[in-house]
Amino acid sequence: MVKALVHAPKNGFFYVLDRSNGKLISAEKIAKVTWASGIDMKTGRPIEIPGARYEGAPALIYPSPFGAHSWHAMSYSPRTGLAYLPKVELPALFNDGSIKKDWKSPNLNFDPAVDIGLGGDIPKGTGVSSLLAWDPIKQKKVWEVQADGFWNPGTMVTAGDLVFQGRANGNLYAYDAKTGKALWHMFLGSGISAPPITYSVDGKQYVSILVGFGGAGVSLAGGSAVANYGWAYRAQTRRLFTFALDGKATMPMFEPPFFPKPIAPAEFKVDETKVEQGRALFVSNCVWCHGSGAVSGGAAPDLRASPIPLNLDSLKAVVKEGRLRPRGMPDFPEFTDDQLELLQHFIRSQAAKGAQEANAQPATDKAGAKSTSKVKKSS
Known part of the structure; x- marks a missing residue:
């Protein structure tokens, strides 16, 4: 038996390493990847596809800079042998045609030396995501549940074979860790970006989660694909919710979603x-x-x-x-x-x-x- 380390970075591959020496054991795609065909097992380097560096022309590449799996927590259950992670399917159009060849970043502003399209809106329905149950040994999907939008938070799996995940649409879900069957969900009033946690006090188990929409997909990406939920800046009520099997607290009243109305006076003439x-x-x-x-x-x-x-x-x-x-x-x-x-x-x-x-x-x-x-x- 190998003492392993598993990791699903932004690049779209799921890595299994020998954690004692860093040796690569396996690496396979978990999402749509158009910049590399695979990973070289001898060097650990990606096998790039021609055009992946958008030489001479813009290129639509999967995944986007937000990753096939971003910073959101993934979890692993030794009972099922599966890893559970939020997967993202979102491309970006990379274009360096307008970038000066002698480019140097002048300060700490967002200036990545390549145009990835953040100057335009990200339309509703752009990108999809899912809750993915992955077998690290067989390097294959066991089950997958589609989720609304592309920016959904991390996961938690318990010894009772439950997987918990919040959603951008404001719901907290519980799934059967073996099959992916949805067992329960509850609306919590605003978008969720944090993973749930579990703990026990005096032998009683609790599940807690912070509610409030944030992170790079909300601030840096934004666009209609995220604004679509109505979790506006000053309209969000951020809360900490804690659940237990015999919880009796009354849920609070939630404010309805709010959609800021753009101001476009006829007298202002855009040049x-x-x-x-x-x-x-x-x-x-x-x-x-x-x-x-x-x-x-x-x-x-x-x-x-x-x-x-x-x-x-x-x-x-x-x-x-x-x-x-x-x-x-x-x-x-x-x-x-x-x-x-x-x-x-x-x-x-x-x-x-x-x-x-x-x-x-x-x-x-x-x-x-x-x-x-x-x-x-x-x-």
Whole structure:
């Protein structure tokens, strides 16, 4: 018997290593991977597919920088011999055609030397994810449950053969660890990004989970694919929930999802010649928190719905002079007045598009599901 270490990094492969010496035992794909055909067992290096480095032309590559499995916790059960992880199927279009050949990162801004499309919205329905039960010895899928959206949190498996996982849609689920059968779920009022934990006090077992939407998929990615849930920045109620088999506490009332309405006054005329330059400034400085295409996933205010970018003086006071620094908005004193105007026209352009889409589509109910059953086995 080999004392092993298992790891599923972002690149789409599941690795099994000898933990005593680091020797690679096996590595297989767990998701769609278009940049490599496999792993060289002698060197441990990926076997790259031609075009994986997008030489000369943009390339749509799986997985995206968010990974086939991101930072979300995976779990392992010695009882079932399976690993349980949230799998992501999301591509990104890589393009370095507009990047200067002598590029050097000037500061700590988001500037990866390649365009991965964060200047535009990530549409609803982009990317999928699932809860994957993987056999590390046989390197194959045992079962898989599809999940809504692409940014779902980590897992926990218990000695009672239950797998728990929260969801971006606000539900906490419990599954049979051997079969993947859904046994229970409950709506908790907001998106979930944290994994559950379990512990015991005086012989009684509890399951706890933090509720609140966050992480790179919410702040850096954002876009309509994440904003679709309605977990807006100031509308989220973040809570800690704890469950037990005989819990009797009453669930709190939940606020309905909130969807910021983009402001698009007819008197503001967007200058399209300034939009693309403003897009580059936004990606380098603002996308970290305010989301792809200025569509916030809930980590920061949606700038399309803010009145501040309507007026250059107001935008300057916030962005350059730090008017909202006490509330968490950093200042960018290096911005010139001309750059602020470019940024303004990009934000207003995205707001106009968002307003058109909002007027064309009926509102949908994202309130989520209520509890449908009780756990019938020990956790």
